[in-house]
Amino acid sequence: MGEETEKIMPNGTKTAEQLAVEQREISISEFFEKNRHLLGFDSKIKALLIIIKEGVDNALDACEEARILPEVYVKIEELEKEKYKIIIKDNGPGIVKKNIAKIFGTLLFGSKFHKLRQSRGQQGLGISMCVLYSQLTSGEPTEVISSTGKGEAHKYRLKIDVKTNSPVIVDEEIIETIDDWQGVQITFVCEGLYREHRQSVLEYLKETAVSNPFARIIFDAPTGKYEFNRGAEVLPKEPTEIKPHLYGVEVGLMSRMLHESKARTLQSFLTSEFTRVGKTAALDIIKSANIWLTDNAGNKIMDDKGKPIPGARISPSKITDEQVRSIIKAVKEVKLTRPPTDCLSPLGARLVEEGLNKEVSPDFVTAITRSPTVYRGWPFQIEVGIAYGGSIPEAKMMRFANRVPLLYQAGDCAITKAVQTIDWRRYGLEGDKLPAGPVVVFIHICSVWVPFTSESKEAVASYPIILREVKLALQEATRKLSTYLSGVRRAEYQAERMRIFERYAGETAIALNELTGVPAEQIEAKIKEIVSKNIPALKEEEENGEEGGEPKAGPENG
Amino acid sequence: MEKKAESQKPVQKTDKKLVELGNDVVNQIKQLKNPNISLPIRALSNIFFDERSGLVRLGQKTSSRTYLNTAHTRKFMQTLLIAAECKKIKNQQVTTSIRDLYYAIKHTIGETNENTVEEQSESDPIIEDLEAALNTLRENLNLKADRKGYVAGPITIIDSGDRIDCSKMGSSGWAIPSNVEPEMIKFEKCSADYVLVIEKDAVWQRLNEDKFWKKQNCLILTGKGQPARGCRRLVNRLHTELKLPIYVLTDGDVWGYYIYSVIKQGSINLSFLSDRLGTPAAKFIGLTTRDVNTFGIPKNVTIKLNQGDVKRANEMMKYVWFKPKEWQDEIKNMLKVGYKLELEALSAKGIRFISEKYLPEKISKKDFLP
Numbered sequence: 001m002g003e004e005t006e007k008i009m010p011n012g013t014k015t016a017e018q019l020a021v022e023q024r025e026i027s028i029s030e031f032f033e034k035n036r037h038l039l040g041f042d043s044k045i046k047a048l049l050i051i052i053k054e055g056v057d058n059a060l061d062a063c064e065e066a067r068i069l070p071e072v073y074v075k076i077e078e079l080e081k082e083k084y085k086i087i088i089k090d091n092g093p094g095i096v097k098k099n100i101a102k103i104f105g106t107l108l109f110g111s112k113f114h115k116l117r118q119s120r121g122q123q124g125l126g127i128s129m130c131v132l133y134s135q136l137t138s139g140e141p142t143e144v145i146s147s148t149g150k151g152e153a154h155k156y157r158l159k160i161d162v163k164t165n166s167p168v169i170v171d172e173e174i175i176e177t178i179d180d181w182q183g184v185q186i187t188f189v190c191e192g193l194y195r196e197h198r199q200s201v202l203e204y205l206k207e208t209a210v211s212n213p214f215a216r217i218i219f220d221a222p223t224g225k226y227e228f229n230r231g232a233e234v235l236p237k238e239p240t241e242i243k244p245h246l247y248g249v250e251v252g253l254m255s256r257m258l259h260e261s262k263a264r265t266l267q268s269f270l271t272s273e274f275t276r277v278g279k280t281a282a283l284d285i286i287k288s289a290n291i292w293l294t295d296n297a298g299n300k301i302m303d304d305k306g307k308p309i310p311g312a313r314i315s316p317s318k319i320t321d322e323q324v325r326s327i328i329k330a331v332k333e334v335k336l337t338r339p340p341t342d343c344l345s346p347l348g349a350r351l352v353e354e355g356l357n358k359e360v361s362p363d364f365v366t367a368i369t370r371s372p373t374v375y376r377g378w379p380f381q382i383e384v385g386i387a388y389g390g391s392i393p394e395a396k397m398m399r400f401a402n403r404v405p406l407l408y409q410a411g412d413c414a415i416t417k418a419v420q421t422i423d424w425r426r427y428g429l430e431g432d433k434l435p436a437g438p439v440v441v442f443i444h445i446c447s448v449w450v451p452f453t454s455e456s457k458e459a460v461a462s463y464p465i466i467l468r469e470v471k472l473a474l475q476e477a478t479r480k481l482s483t484y485l486s487g488v489r490r491a492e493y494q495a496e497r498m499r500i501f502e503r504y505a506g507e508t509a510i511a512l513n514e515l516t517g518v519p520a521e522q523i524e525a526k527i528k529e530i531v532s533k534n535i536p537a538l539k540e541e542e543e544n545g546e547e548g549g550e551p552k553a554g555p556e557n558g
Numbered sequence: 559m560e561k562k563a564e565s566q567k568p569v570q571k572t573d574k575k576l577v578e579l580g581n582d583v584v585n586q587i588k589q590l591k592n593p594n595i596s597l598p599i600r601a602l603s604n605i606f607f608d609e610r611s612g613l614v615r616l617g618q619k620t621s622s623r624t625y626l627n628t629a630h631t632r633k634f635m636q637t638l639l640i641a642a643e644c645k646k647i648k649n650q651q652v653t654t655s656i657r658d659l660y661y662a663i664k665h666t667i668g669e670t671n672e673n674t675v676e677e678q679s680e681s682d683p684i685i686e687d688l689e690a691a692l693n694t695l696r697e698n699l700n701l702k703a704d705r706k707g708y709v710a711g712p713i714t715i716i717d718s719g720d721r722i723d724c725s726k727m728g729s730s731g732w733a734i735p736s737n738v739e740p741e742m743i744k745f746e747k748c749s750a751d752y753v754l755v756i757e758k759d760a761v762w763q764r765l766n767e768d769k770f771w772k773k774q775n776c777l778i779l780t781g782k783g784q785p786a787r788g789c790r791r792l793v794n795r796l797h798t799e800l801k802l803p804i805y806v807l808t809d810g811d812v813w814g815y816y817i818y819s820v821i822k823q824g825s826i827n828l829s830f831l832s833d834r835l836g837t838p839a840a841k842f843i844g845l846t847t848r849d850v851n852t853f854g855i856p857k858n859v860t861i862k863l864n865q866g867d868v869k870r871a872n873e874m875m876k877y878v879w880f881k882p883k884e885w886q887d888e889i890k891n892m893l894k895v896g897y898k899l900e901l902e903a904l905s906a907k908g909i910r911f912i913s914e915k916y917l918p919e920k921i922s923k924k925d926f927l928p
Contacts, residue, residue, distance in 0.1 A: 496628075497628050500628045500631050500632075501625070501626060501628075501631055503631075503667060503668070503670060503672070504625075504631050504632060504634070504635040504667070506667070506668055507635050507639060507667055507668075507674060508625070508634065508635045508638055510642075511580075511635070511638035511639045511641065511642040512580050512583060512584050512587075512638055512642075514580075514642035514645060514646065515576060515577055515579065515580025515581075515638070515641055515642050515645055516577065516580040516581050516584050518584050523584060523587055526587045526588060526590065527587060527593075527625070529590060530587065530590050530591070530592060530593070530625070530626070531626065533590065534592065534626055
């Protein structure tokens with residue numbers, strides 16, 4: 001706000017020019033400074049979780065991209081009441097020097113926003129938001145140490161200039177590393193509150209250990225040290241990048257792509273920037289969108305036969321917003337092949353089972369990976385795991401999107417809604433809507449673009465196809481559990497019968513001894529022999545009880 | 559000495575049956591078979607009404623109480639425990655009550671916190687099972703139930719060697735023991751013309767006070783509600799051995815009618831004993847709902863039928879032994895007029911109305927239901 005704005009007209013009104021100066025653009029950093037709840041920083045407890053979550057997600061993504069088995073160290077230290085120091089350290093590829101300040105000091109910087117590839121973070125908003133939150137609550141800069149190996153590391157202490165959305169480097173130095181360590185270590189100092197309840201850092205890390213069984217995670221908490229060791233030594237298949245599919249593109253994204261595209265014509269823009277669009281399909285879309293070659297006056301140019309010529313050769317930069325809307329509309333009328341699904345990287349049934357086995361120690365575990373499918377042009381895939389018995393204390397649902405645990409907003413999430421449609425009793429479990437008893441239900445959606453209901457990325461939007469896929473996967477997995485349970489119940493039933501038969505053997509033998517004089521021990525041994533001989537062969541003959549339900553008429557005194 | 563020999567005969571027979579039961583089970587066990595005790599089914603499904611004898615009888619159906627059936631195992635053990643205990647008390651030549659027996663066999667099973675029997679209600683039905691399985695009487699197992707019921711009138715009885723003149727029993731009468739078998743109870747002398755069996759003790763006391771038995775030269779007997787088996791056995795013996803007619807007086811309601819039917823034909827539960835407990839020649843004096851008009855009983859002492867009465871009345875109309883036309887008419891009439899009446903209702907006509915008017919008139923006119 002310059003001094004000029006102070007000049008006020010004699011009558012107290014302002015000129016349009018003066019107002020224009022006031023209406024300056026608000027920077028994205030300023031916006032989030034005022035609206036931090038939009039990213040989930042709405043409570044001190046949750047703030048700690050968000051910082052850990054962003055740091056760990058980035059660490060795991062970086063390791064996977066570099067095909068390194070992740071080892072992540074997390075430390076939360078209470079400095080004073082409600083003020084904490086948080087350290088997140090990984091063994092990833094590190095960040096090149098020139099990008100460090102940008103990545104941590106600029107909101108919306110990062111490669112992920114324009115890239116379509118299954119990864120944990122999606123907007124590149126997260127980690128710099130944590131830097132902003134730290135400086136807002138403690139005034140302290142965030143310390144970042146990055147090494148790409150080679151024995152040395154770059155250490156930065158930085159803040160964000162909220163007016164310009166750019167990094168402010170407080171100081172920087174080159175330090176030596178031990179044992180050629182490679183990776184990133186971030187240290188935040190911020191306000192927070194550490195708790196170990198259901199939606200806590202500890203729960204988040206535990207669930208992360210389930211969905212990333214190939215990662216080793218060490219957590220140095222204020223309450224003690226937790227280690228989540230690997231259950232597998234292999235990384236899942238590397239996801240490949242894909243271009244967007246036209247079915248999933250909205251007006252804003254297409255406008256931006258049109259302006260950034262290097263393609264010379266509309267037709268080549270469509271075939272090169274999107275997946276599954278051939279020349280014919282592109283031409284059909286252009287015709288359907290009613291885009292034709294025109295002369296300078298805006299009249300359609302006709303060909304030899306007097307027909308209008310489709311606007312295939314128009315430069316992408318010349319396409320108007322009106323025409324973009326037409327294209328988006330036209331896309332729905334043109335049949336396009338579904339996008340390729342090799343861009344997805346599910347864990348696979350075996351890794352899901354490993355993860356559950358090592359973290360919840362069940363008696364039984366099973367997992368299902370569905371075939372990939374598509375919602376609105378975006379490929380996605382559902383995985384479900386069910387663990388039962390063993391050390392599971394109570395029923396729990398674990399939701400994941402691209403291997404990231406979703407702890408909040410369970411009620412709004414498509415996954416929860418799908419779980420609630422299952423008739424658990426039909427499968428021999430207790431519980432209405434959500435299962436009860438010693439059971440963990442693991443549901444994972446992976447997609448290049450998980451449709452979250454909000455920016456805080458805690459609930460999956462309820463597309464019918466997503467609900468359906470989750471339900472089918474759950475049914476298949478639960479059927480397997482049901483088969484297992486009926487076996488267990490048969491065994492328990494036989495064991496209970498055995499106990500009953502053995503319990504009365506001694507008394508029966510003593511009574512028979514009094515009646516016949518045959519030694520009781522001899523009779524008891526024989527009875528036990530009969531019991532063990534007959535147990536497996538016995539069927540439900542109990543149903544035909546001798547004291548049938550016939551009413552005895554009238555009162556009777558003996 | 560001669561008496562003693564006679565009384566020991568059935569005792570030895572039952573002794574033998576107990577040992578046979580044990581041997582049978584032990585033999586099955588030795589052959590590694592699932593041990594099994596065969597029991598007659600004592601329920602409506604295995605009961606039939608024997609028109610020729612006029613008795614409720616037990617059918618041929620039996621059920622198996624098998625060891626390898628979780629619903630039976632505990633009862634299987636209890637059956638043998640009771641059999642063994644009965645053998646023991648018989649060897650000691652004592653009789654005990656069924657409550658004594660319950661305590662005698664009750665103890666904790668091995669290392670468990672479970673008892674062999676928890677309640678007497680668990681052991682009592684098994685005693686009946688054992689009686690039915692061995693086709694014997696509980697008295698022959700040296701068990702006795704609580705005594706119930708009283709007699710007064712011109713009869714002299716020898717009870718365990720003591721001579722009892724039932725016309726000299728004051729206001730209380732002679733208490734009927736649980737065991738009235740001939741080896742315990744003998745009839746020495748009887749001059750009565752008939753036996754009046756009265757449902758209610760209070761009415762019995764009224765008649766005893768009025769010396770009704772003296773005026774009518776009869777025996778008056780009450781079972782105090784549903785008569786115990788000792789009482790029913792005594793009625794049976796008075797009829798079969800002394801040829802005395804049996805007249806039954808109960809409340810004019812479905813429960814009274816059922817008590818009459820048990821005295822007459824025997825009960826479902828003890829149908830295996832009907833020969834000894836039932837007296838098919840018994841006749842029903844009253845009360846009937848028709849008595850209200852016949853004797854001018856005021857309507858205001860009648861009681862409205864409740865749902866249970868109606869339901870039971872409909873059930874009873876289906877029993878073969880209530881099929882005679884007179885009974886069908888009576889039950890239908892009760893349902894039609896919608897009331898029942900208690901014996902005490904007769905007092906509305908005066909305290910001695912029952913002994914001086916109602917009973918003499920009914921008996922002299924032979925106004926009975928079959």
